[in-house]
Every structure is written in structure tokens, then in C-alpha cells.
Amino acid sequence: MESVRSIAEVMQEPDLELNEGRQSVPSVSGRLTLRGVTYRYADADGDALHGIDLDIAAGETIALVGSSGSGKSTLLNLVLGFVRPTSGRILLDGVDMGSLDLRTVRQHISVVPQESVLFEGTVRENVAYGLPAARDREVTAALEAANALDFVRELPEGWDTRVGQHGARLSGGQRQRLAIARALIRDPRILLLDEATSALDAESEASVRDALARLMRGRTTLVVAHRLSTVRQADRILVLESGRIVEAGDHEELVGRGGRYAALHAGSLG
Numbered sequence: 001m002e003s004v005r006s007i008a009e010v011m012q013e014p015d016l017e018l019n020e021g022r023q024s025v026p027s028v029s030g031r032l033t034l035r036g037v038t039y040r041y042a043d044a045d046g047d048a049l050h051g052i053d054l055d056i057a058a059g060e061t062i063a064l065v066g067s068s069g070s071g072k073s074t075l076l077n078l079v080l081g082f083v084r085p086t087s088g089r090i091l092l093d094g095v096d097m098g099s100l101d102l103r104t105v106r107q108h109i110s111v112v113p114q115e116s117v118l119f120e121g122t123v124r125e126n127v128a129y130g131l132p133a134a135r136d137r138e139v140t141a142a143l144e145a146a147n148a149l150d151f152v153r154e155l156p157e158g159w160d161t162r163v164g165q166h167g168a169r170l171s172g173g174q175r176q177r178l179a180i181a182r183a184l185i186r187d188p189r190i191l192l193l194d195e196a197t198s199a200l201d202a203e204s205e206a207s208v209r210d211a212l213a214r215l216m217r218g219r220t221t222l223v224v225a226h227r228l229s230t231v232r233q234a235d236r237i238l239v240l241e242s243g244r245i246v247e248a249g250d251h252e253e254l255v256g257r258g259g260r261y262a263a264l265h266a267g268s269l270g
């Protein structure tokens with residue numbers, strides 16, 4: 001609840017950010033460029049990210065892997081514009097994000113957080129959150145693409161069933177699929193995904209995996225990946241360590257290299 005509230009506040013609060021007079025962004029293709037991006041949290045002793053250089057093509061899927069504290073979430077928050085580089089630049093379609101109205105940029109970005117947050121309200125409200133004009137057929141299409149339509153139809157009041165504390169108890173996999181539907185209905189050009197670590201049963205797992213694949217298709221995606229299936233699908237895997245990219249390549253390449261990724265792969269990942 002807290003994170004949804006604070007995200008909503010940041011997105012709606014015009015005074016929190018200096019967007020006035022900045023260039024609005026009616027459409028994006030989704031090309032991202034990072035040039036020497038360093039980030040240090042206030043009061044931190046060291047940098048969370050050090051001089052990251054990265055070119056991400058529109059539509060490319062990038063999986064971020066690395067141990068806890070290596071900087072994966074920080075990188076996502078930088079792309080989202082929630083935090084700004086301490087030094088260096090991030091460009092969207094070649095334009096410095098520092099010169100853009102981030103409220104309009106975020107209309108093209110969907111975020112699926114690690115713990116998918118549902119708030120008090122109906123299934124439909126949770127999916128169409130922030131989109132009061134969403135049509136029924138759009139909600140249906142999003143639920144269907146997220147592999148959620150069947151279970152939603154079986155709820156006592158369909159998508160008018162209330163979820164959250166006083167509503168239907170949904171399984172972890174069902175919540176994740178609603179979060180995916182919420183992202184899909186926005187049809188974003190850029191998708192930021194912090195994959196859940198919680199284990200799902202095999203059927204839920206397959207269903208979520210399939211929905212995620214559909215969500216990522218054709219969009220620039222940065223995914224903090226914990227599932228081997230997600231990493232394998234990525235066009236490129238970046239291995240972060242202590243705020244630096246220490247390896248980059250696809251799954252086969254990196255396993256073959258026998259380095260950091262291969263060690264992670266043999267251990268926790270997958």
C-alpha cells in the first residue's frame with residue numbers, strides 16, 4: 001500500500017518535480033542510452049552505480065542479474081526518473097531525460113514491482129488504476145493476455161469482486177497476473193520489471209511466465225530477473241556487481257564464459 005501510495009503521489013504531485021516548462025513527450029520509440037551514469041544515495045559512503053555506459057535498442061529485452069545490493073533496482077529507478085544521475089546522462093530516444101517532462105515520459109512506461117501491490121477495490125479498479133476511461137473490452141483484453149481472465153470470471157462477482165484486505169484472497173500467481181494486466185492495459189513502450197522471487201506452484205509458474213513473455217514482446221524491457229526462463233528469453237543479460245556491469249551477453253555465451261554469471265546460474269539463479 002505504502003509503495004503504491006507513494007508512487008501515485010510522485011506521479012500526480014506537480015510540485016515534487018521540476019517538470020514545468022520541460023519538453024513533453026507525446027510518443028516514444030523506447031531507445032535508452034546511459035552515458036557515464038553514476039548514482040550515490042544521499043548520506044551513502046560510496047556510489048551505488050559507477051559510470052554505467054549502456055545502449056538499449058527500442059524493443060530490446062535486458063535482464064539484470066547480480067547479487068543483492070549490486071544496483072539493479074537503482075538502475076530501474078534511474079530509468080524511471082525517480083532518481084536522477086549524480087553524474088552522467090540518461091537519454092530517451094536520444095534526448096536527455098533531464099530536459100523532459102517526466103510526467104509525460106511515464107505515460108509510456110509501466111512498472112511491475114517485485115511484490116505486486118493490490119489495493120482495496122475491485123479487480124477492475126486494480127487493473128485500470130489511473131485510467132478512468134478504460135473500456136470493458138480493453139480490461140478484458142488485458143486480463144486475457146495476462147492469463148487472468150479465467151480465474152477472474154470465476155470470482156464471486158467477476159471483476160467487480162473486491163480484493164485486498166477485505167476481499168477475495170488471491171494466490172501469489174493470481175496477484176502477479178493482475179499486476180501484468182495492469183501493465184498491459186497501458187500498452188507501454190518501456191517496461192520495468194522487478195521479478196518476484198516468491199516461488200509459485202508449477203501451473204501458476206507456467207501461466208505467469210507465458211503472460212510475462214506476452215507483456216515484454218515488442219517493448220523495451222529492463223527486468224530484474226530471478227527466473228531462469230526470463231533470463232533465457234532476454235536479448236542481453238547484464239551482470240551487475242557492486243554497481244558495475246561486469247559481464248554482458250546472452251545466456252549461452254555467459255554460461256560458456258564460466259564467469260560470474262555461470263557461478264550465479266549454478267547457485268541461486270534458476
Ligand SMILES: Nc1ncnc2c1ncn2[C@@H]1O[C@H](COP(=O)(O)OP(=O)(O)OP(=O)(O)O)[C@@H](O)[C@H]1O
Pocket residue numbers: 041042044048066067068069070071072073074075
Ligand atoms: N535508499 C537508499 N539509501 C541509501 N543506500 C541505498 C538505498 N537504496 C539502496 N541503497 C544502496 O545502494 C546499493 C544498490 O542497491 P539496490 O537496491 O540497487 O540493489 P539491488 O541490486 O536491487 O539489490 P536486491 O537484489 O537486494 O534488490 C546497495 O549498496 C544499497 O545498500
Ligand SMILES: [Mg+2]
Pocket residue numbers: 072073074
Ligand atoms: Mg532490488
